[in-house]
Amino acid sequence: MKIIHSPRHLGHSGHVELMNGQVVPAFEKPERVAMILRAVGERQLGPFVDPQAHGLDPVLKVHDADFIRFLSTAWELWTADGRDFPALPSFWKAPGMRSIEPESIDGKLGHFSFDAGCCMVAGTWDAVQAGADIALTGVDLISSGEKAAFALCRPPGHHAHAGTMGGYCFVNNAAVAAQSFIDRGAARVAILDVDYHHGNGTQSIFYARPDVLVCNIHADPMQEFPYFLGYADEPGEGPGEGFNANFPLRWGTDYEGWGAALDAACARIEAHAPDVMLVSLGVDTYKDDPISQFKLDSPDYLKIGARIAKLARPTLFVMEGGYAVEAIGTNVANTLEGFEQG
Ligand code: FKS
Ligand code: ZN
Numbered sequence: 001m002k003i004i005h006s007p008r009h010l011g012h013s014g015h016v017e018l019m020n021g022q023v024v025p026a027f028e029k030p031e032r033v034a035m036i037l038r039a040v041g042e043r044q045l046g047p048f049v050d051p052q053a054h055g056l057d058p059v060l061k062v063h064d065a066d067f068i069r070f071l072s073t074a075w076e077l078w079t080a081d082g083r084d085f086p087a088l089p090s091f092w093k094a095p096g097m098r099s100i101e102p103e104s105i106d107g108k109l110g111h112f113s114f115d116a117g118c119c120m121v122a123g124t125w126d127a128v129q130a131g132a133d134i135a136l137t138g139v140d141l142i143s144s145g146e147k148a149a150f151a152l153c154r155p156p157g158h159h160a161h162a163g164t165m166g167g168y169c170f171v172n173n174a175a176v177a178a179q180s181f182i183d184r185g186a187a188r189v190a191i192l193d194v195d196y197h198h199g200n201g202t203q204s205i206f207y208a209r210p211d212v213l214v215c216n217i218h219a220d221p222m223q224e225f226p227y228f229l230g231y232a233d234e235p236g237e238g239p240g241e242g243f244n245a246n247f248p249l250r251w252g253t254d255y256e257g258w259g260a261a262l263d264a265a266c267a268r269i270e271a272h273a274p275d276v277m278l279v280s281l282g283v284d285t286y287k288d289d290p291i292s293q294f295k296l297d298s299p300d301y302l303k304i305g306a307r308i309a310k311l312a313r314p315t316l317f318v319m320e321g322g323y324a325v326e327a328i329g330t331n332v333a334n335t336l337e338g339f340e341q342g
Contacts, residue, residue, distance in 0.1 A: 281320055
C-alpha cells in the first residue's frame, strides 16, 4: 500500500514533557518515524509518496478558526517575549472561571490546551500542517480507488479537540481525513482507534453526528490518560447517539482481552456499513511500551491487521502513538502486513 510521509516532522523535535513531576525529553520524538520508515522499507510495504498541499480549509472543517490561528502564531508570540526555549502550557481554567482567550501567550497556551503534553518549538506548526496534508493525501489516494493507504503522520492527532490541543496532538489528522471523506461524498465513515490511549478529541469532534462512527479500544480512563473521557457509558448524543462506542480495558490486558474488544468493535463497524474506514493506528499497546500498561506482543499486530482487513472496506491507516522505539517499526509493519495478507 502507498505510504505517505514527509521529512517536515523533523522540525518538531527537542521538545519536553512533564513526567512524575519532572521535565523530561518528550517520548513522542522524531526517531519514531525513522524506525517505522526503516521497517516498512525493509519489508517493501511501500511505495513511499509525498504529501500534496491541501491548505487549511479542510483543517478548518473540524477545527475552530481561533485555535488554528493560535497554532500558526504561537511560536512567534512566545519568542517575542524573548524566550528561545520550547513553549509549554501550564495554566488552565477551572470550572467557574471564564473561557477567554487572553492577550498573553502564556494565557493563550492554557486556553487552547488541556494538559502540558503539547510542547511547541520553531518547527511544530510546519510539522503539524505536513501531518494534516499527509492524512489528506491518504484521502486522495483512497478516493481515487486505492484499497488502502498509510498516512505516516507525526505529531499524532487523536487527542486534539476542535479548539484544544493535548497529549502530543495539535491537529486531529484522522478527524480531518474523516470529514474530507464526507465532503467528497462518503455517506458513512467509521473510525477505529486502536491506540492505547482513548481518542478523546476524535470522539468529541463527532460525538453528535451519525455519519461518522467512532470506536475506541483503550486503557480504562479510571487508570489512564486522558482520565476525563473514554468511559463505556458514552454512546454519542442527539443525532449521534449510538454512533460512539468505547471499549475501555484494564491495565495488564493482553491480546486475549484486547482481541475480544476488537471483535466487538468490528461488529459495530459492520453494522454501520461504512463507505470507508479510518484506523487511528497506535502501537503503544505493546508490552514494552515505556508509558503504557497493555501486554500485546509483536505477532499480535499481524492479527490486528488481518481482522481489520476482514471488514473489507477501503482503509486509511493514520499514525498515532507508540513509544517503544526499538519495536515500533516491527509493530506498525506487522499491522500493515497483516492487513495486506488478511
Ligand atoms: C506522561 C503523562 C501522560 C500523555 C500520553 C499521551 C499519549 C499520546 C498518544 C498519541 F497517539 F496521541 F500519540 N502522557 N508524561 O499515544 O495517545
Ligand atoms: Zn497513545
